Amino acid sequence: MKITNQVVEKHGLNLEEYSNIKKFLKREPNLLELGIFSAMWNEHCSYKSSRRHLKNLPTKGKQVIQGPGENAGVIDIGDDDAIIFKIESHNHPSYIEPYQGAATGVGGILRDVFTMGARPIALLNSIHFGSPEHFKTKSLLNGVVSGIGGYGNCIGIPTVAGETKFNKTYNENILVNAMAVGHAKKDKIFYSKAKGVNKSVVYVGSKTGRDGIHGASMASAEFDENSEEKKPTVQVGDPFTEKLLMEACLELMKDNSIISIQDMGAAGLTSSSVEMASKGDLGIEIHLDKVPCREENMTPYEMMLSESQERMLIILEDGKEKHAKEIFKKWDLDFVIIGKTTDTNKLTLKYNGKIEGEIPLDALASKAPVYDRKWVKKKLIKSKFDFKKLKKIKIEDALIKILSSANHSNKNWITNQYDQMVMCDTAQKSGADSAVIRIHDKEKAIAVAVDSSANYCKAHPLTGGKQIVCENWRNLISVGAKPIAITNCLNFGNPEDPKIMGEFAECLIGIKESCEFLNYPVVSGNVSFYNGTNKKNISPTPVIGGVGLIQKLEKPMDHLFKKKNSDVLLIGKTFGHLEQSVFLEEVHYILDGRPPEINLVNERNNGETVLEIIKKDLVNSVHDVSNGGLIVALAEMSMGSDFGIKIKKPKNLTNLYKYFFGEDQSRYILEVDKNNLERVEKILKNNNIFYDNIGLTQNDYFEIEDELKIDIKKLYKINNQWYNNY
Amino acid sequence: MNSSVIVFPGSNCDRDIAVALEKMQFKNQMVWHKESKLPKSDLIVVPGGFSYGDYLRSGAIAGKSLIINEVIKAADKGCLILGICNGFQILTETGLLKGVLLRNKNLRFINKDVNIKIINNETKFSNKYKKNQILKINIAHNEGNYFTNSNHLKILNNENLIAFKYCDKNGNINEDSNPNGSLENIAGIFNSKKNILGMMPHPERMMDNLISNTDGANLFLSLLK
């Protein structure tokens, strides 16, 4: 086939990039080679628009064993234990086929984690849908949730936390981000860098089919008359095979057979082989006729670009082939030696002995394009609405409206579809500020949470970026965990638009500031650009996934009131920031103004102090104050508990709406027994923490003096009906 | 006591049950499904999970495995057999227990803590519980909707072969306290010799107050007696 400009463009490459390809090759590429360049040079694999900005993130720390650059990040949690984790997006496939898209998203991120030697111990997800009224939302919600559950449940890894949001910005482009967390021994971590010449390159797992061949789809018109037949097919997940693959890999990892290992994710065989060889400064030779295929007559082009799931590439130590093969045979999986490492620094593809393609590896990896895209700053916009002109609404009615809305309803309908308990180490399930997973057979536990705030990030990306890291850190603190490190999934619109690129650049500056100040490094992540359609980009939606450590798990801390007559303390200052608040959005349909500012000094001080108080076992329950402000946080502490609260009216703030619904940051609520109060107050004062005693817990009622009194069972019901009625 | 846990491709509660058994001082062995012989065991557990991905029908393919013939032989000789969740489904597929587990009534996977009531506490599996005692215990399944023909249902009732029923926290057994649509809220049954128990709830998940509660422990203690 002749490579015309049209064919080049259909591979997502521009003409300048094409001429660079010719320069690197010193000739014209054939179609197979072009496909490989297109896969490696696309945004997803090359990070060509984002790399310059990602570079600035803080990625090092005392507890970081492996930062970005590997399949997942690795942190040290003491003794000989390491935690390996990463988040990844599967947005576009999930919009086309929600069940399979979400399922394969989970499968993909799990492979990233167990490929490094970790047994996965928890799954999380962040899912964003369009407005509930949009005609596609309901079936997308159903499909995505059952897809996430379907995969995680079957493979037997608990899905323990996540977030679910609805916003019309995602009407044509939902977000499905999945995070996996695994546990490994520190001295048994596996990397993708190849070492040594003439080592066997082994293909294991499922057979290769024509799943998700992007380039092929785009160029299919030119293929032949039967192009309809060759339409790319949706990737279908097979969690059963993944379970076998996981067990087989973990079994093989017990001894010293593996030099390096890499899952076949995006761009399948291409990216895995290129990555392993180029990291090791080697070459690699693959005999495509040996690749196990599911369909007849698959071409080298299709094999190299297929995104069939549940496959891995392994480079084995000499003489370990037989031993390894037996393990894979036991698990009924394909195991084929398809090539070897070389010293040529080239990717060499042979088919029936004939060379079908040969590309210098640096052209695919280190010399892949990097762009310094134009970007513009976002100004802080003063809010335009006049607070005095808002329609009068009773506080009770506003609270009920928020608690019964799609975004703030209880998510049991979703989380009941996930097995949260399998592996028997889930000490804190979904519904809490963070999930808590005990390290098997040990006293310690990790806390995990994911967070995003698209509205804040849209209004002011820098502040928004700062805020999500802090919110995530607060969520870990609230269950008594010391935050250690994060992974991030950066979901943005079209980076060729300077405004969007600006959102990206500024969010990253915000993330960086918080991470640096809180000593909360980024160890892995993923960028997803081009979310949106026809110039309608989604709101910037970076998602932060955090991991924290609980040194000794004695009793899991959660946010439900435990007793009556406890004092309830509000930690942190309340200013009454209503711009961009849930109150204005859900009750008055106003989305306007600036997000709340963050004072990082207070953030750190408040958080560290709360953690100290929890560790001294001086509190019954803890909750951070986030979306919806103080009143929603207090309602959450009451719903599902047997106890409510009686709140005194504030002395200084005269405007009750600002007091109760304001979204000022860095705040926590603590429930403290009378006999611990003195000690807690002493710690707070010693650490210069601003706090307020706002009321007492009581039986059955959620009450604000002279303002409202609601049965907490009724609140619970209100909070639980949205999904069931949808 | 010696126990064996059968491991199929796709079993995923095998480690959990092994941990529970060992905690209760059973001498436990894991048995891979391709093996043709069982180690000497007083108790054989068929664990939960998704054997063979739940493909075709949950439990169907595991029900045809090599090792299952040995389990059937052991059962005939009176060995104690416990099938939990997918294990229950497998036991019905082999015919060791009668009836079938259909899709949950709401067609969704359900994971939550539910209450179950001890109906028969006079068996090797349940003697440490009180009759009508209410447990809080975790369920996690797609197909837990127990169904059997009216003849067999009569036998289950007349011969006291129902082990547990779903109820609410006050012990009421009704449609509201039925999570998955099971006939008469049945959560677990015995065979007629009462040496085989199949149950959808997961007792192995209720062994540790730090994680959940210890309502499952008495099942294992009963067996040890």
Place this chain on the structure above:
Amino acid sequence: MKFTVTVTLKKDVLDPQGKVVLNTLQNLGMDNLKSIRQGKYFEIDMNDIDEEKAKKKVDDMCKKLLANMIIEDYKVNKI
């Protein structure tokens, strides 16, 4: 030689799936819909030449694995 097999629930067995599908279709505005039952469908390709033999094998497969004879019926068709 190709066969199709359909496996359906016996009449007296509750069909939760069929019921939900029926409700959903009715909610989607499909009128005049009296009943719907769901089952499984297999396309089986055999290398045999003798039709009778092949059919017997397929029958065997159904009994041994594809259908659960306690609750399901099956039908085999050569195509």
Place this chain on the structure above:
Amino acid sequence: MKFTVTVTLKKDVLDPQGKVVLNTLQNLGMDNLKSIRQGKYFEIDMNDIDEEKAKKKVDDMCKKLLANMIIEDYKVNKI
């Protein structure tokens, strides 16, 4: 008026279920078995009198609910 609908995975779409069933049948000693693909089957009973109309409705049901057109094909038959 009765119709049957069979829903099958499109060619080239992975059929994990069929793969496992095939292996199991072969392990059970079924020889000469070349391939097996699994799908869904529906029996639909309509109150309509006009066949054309009824068939169109069934077609509609398939598109809207019974089949996932991204990965599946369907066939409608009057019986």
